[in-house]
Amino acid sequence: MRNAPTILHLDMDAFFASAEQASKPSLRGKAVVVGGLGPRGVVATASYEARVFGVHSAMPMAQARRLAPNAAYLVPRGGFYKLISEQVMGLLQALSPLVEPLSLDEAFVDLEAGQAAWDEASARLAGIKLRADIRAVTGLTGSVGLAASKMLAKIASEQAKPDGLVVIEPGTERALLGPMPVRTLPGVGPATGDHLRRAGISTVDELAEAGEAELVRLLGKAHGHALYAMALAHDERPVVAERETKSVSVEDTYDVDIHDRGRVGAEVQRLADRCVRRLRGAGLSGRTIVLKVRRYDFSTLTRSETLRGPTDDPGVVREAAARLLEAVDTTGGVRLLGVGVSGLADFTQEDLFAQAAGELAALEPVEEAEHEGGEQPHEQPAERRWTTGHDVRHADFGHGWVQGSGLGRVTVRFETPQSEQPGRVRTFRTDDPALEPADPLPLVAVAPRRPDGPDEELSDQASSVPASLPKSWSGNGGGGATSRP
Numbered sequence: 210m211r212n213a214p215t216i217l218h219l220d221m222d223a224f225f226a227s228a229e230q231a232s233k234p235s236l237r238g239k240a241v242v243v244g245g246l247g248p249r250g251v252v253a254t255a256s257y258e259a260r261v262f263g264v265h266s267a268m269p270m271a272q273a274r275r276l277a278p279n280a281a282y283l284v285p286r287g288g289f290y291k292l293i294s295e296q297v298m299g300l301l302q303a304l305s306p307l308v309e310p311l312s313l314d315e316a317f318v319d320l321e322a323g324q325a326a327w328d329e330a331s332a333r334l335a336g337i338k339l340r341a342d343i344r345a346v347t348g349l350t351g352s353v354g355l356a357a358s359k360m361l362a363k364i365a366s367e368q369a370k371p372d373g374l375v376v377i378e379p380g381t382e383r384a385l386l387g388p389m390p391v392r393t394l395p396g397v398g399p400a401t402g403d404h405l406r407r408a409g410i411s412t413v414d415e416l417a418e419a420g421e422a423e424l425v426r427l428l429g430k431a432h433g434h435a436l437y438a439m440a441l442a443h444d445e446r447p448v449v450a451e452r453e454t455k456s457v458s459v460e461d462t463y464d465v466d467i468h469d470r471g472r473v474g475a476e477v478q479r480l481a482d483r484c485v486r487r488l489r490g491a492g493l494s495g496r497t498i499v500l501k502v503r504r505y506d507f508s509t510l511t512r513s514e515t516l517r518g519p520t521d522d523p524g525v526v527r528e529a530a531a532r533l534l535e536a537v538d539t540t541g542g543v544r545l546l547g548v549g550v551s552g553l554a555d556f557t558q559e560d561l562f563a564q565a566a567g568e569l570a571a572l573e574p575v576e577e578a579e580h581e582g583g584e585q586p587h588e589q590p591a592e593r594r595w596t597t598g599h600d601v602r603h604a605d606f607g608h609g610w611v612q613g614s615g616l617g618r619v620t621v622r623f624e625t626p627q628s629e630q631p632g633r634v635r636t637f638r639t640d641d642p643a644l645e646p647a648d649p650l651p652l653v654a655v656a657p658r659r660p661d662g663p664d665e666e667l668s669d670q671a672s673s674v675p676a677s678l679p680k681s682w683s684g685n686g687g688g689g690a691t692s693r694p
């Protein structure tokens with residue numbers, strides 16, 4: 210492990226909800242819940258004001274509504290969050306070639322690899338500057354953890370939340386981790402946590418005291434070994450760029466082609482188990498299950514299935530592999546079989562895992578439970594659907610967002626990220642020709658271009674920020690101009 214806290218973990222604070230509050234002044238300081246509003250919807254992100262009521266990520270939306278009936282419930286604007294994410298990831302890439310995104314709003318950065326930091330003081334400065342740049346460019350806050358390993362950098366950013374920075378100095382890791390609950394460690398979900406508690410182990414210190422042999426006995430070789438290392442604060446995992454290309458896979462070549470379909474199925478199950486053991490051993494989970502089959506004539510097929518969220522559950526991987534095998538013709542014989550998992554994610558604590566699952570579920574197309582009560586809703590073109598929280602433009606009143614719709618009416622609040630006060634609310638017929646869906650506006654005002662000025666001439670505000678707007682926001686945004694660093 211390195212001896213300087215030069216691994217940075219960034220996590221934006223209540224990302225989707227904060228983005229909504231920043232773009233809708235009337236929601237600032239209020240409970241905001243972003244997620245699927247349909248019957249099976251789950252919470253993707255709750256604002257800190259909503260968390261006070263016990264609302265959290267991955268909770269069924271119906272339960273959230275019972276806990277916080279007065280919160281604003283919004284459908285995610287995936288494209289909008291992606292634009293902000295691109296801005297944030299752009300700032301991280303300016304620090305180092307080694308940036309490992311974990312989700313839209315979370316990433317590890319190896320500051321040393323980018324020569325952005327080499328010791329504690331320089332790492333701290335880089336973290337402070339990064340947080341300021343994120344604020345300047347996106348208008349949002351992110352929390353930063355700095356440590357000598359990925360595991361501790363992530364623990365540090367969790368401690369820093371919201372809107373903070375925490376450095377874990379090398380040498381202090383074990384003292385810091387010791388009293389923490391075992392669930393703090395990556396890979397310890399509720400099931401492992403319960404299992405350990407029954408064995409009398411509830412803190413990281415107790416894990417370390419139990420010793421490696423005991424942990425291997427309790428949890429199996431790979432998991433026990435990995436957990437013991439983490440309890441001692443040993444984590445040598447490097448920051449890896451472009452993790453989506455990585456995968457964990459196992460395969461077997463058979464001396465004699467397998468003809469029996471039952472035997473092929475059994476082999477696939479065995480390979481799935483082996484693959485999961487490797488996955489867990491590496492402290493990872495993944496979303497995409499891949500089956501590889503080489504037939505008697507050396508033709509090789511791969512089939513894959515992507516799950517809603519990352520898994521390291523042997524049952525889930527076995528089932529997916531079996532489903533994939535169903536679609537493959539193996540008559541004639543099989544000479545090689547393989548099972549892999551890609552789309553890897555760090556195996557994280559249950560709530561973080563759940564957050565990722567909720568995020569993915571929420572970003573999938575949402576089926577609204579509520580129909581707009583127009584006479585012939587099925588004849589309305591898709592763009593005439595007014596989704597709660599999404600942007601609109603009215604010919605007379607300008608930019609706003611849909612606060613609700615139903616019974617042939619749509620209620621719009623007219624405000625922009627730059628409005629100083631909550632905007633006015635007006636209600637229209639859903640087929641009002643003056644009302645149109647609109648693109649989201651950038652959260653940070655773009656410096657106006659001087660009509661005769663050269664492109665390079667920028668205002669102080671624009672030139673002080675190191676990243677430009679994503680292309681989709683450049684050159685429009687109400688007649689503004691984009692900035693170039």
Ligand SMILES: [Mg+2]
Binds near residue numbers: 224
């Ligand atoms: Mg976050």
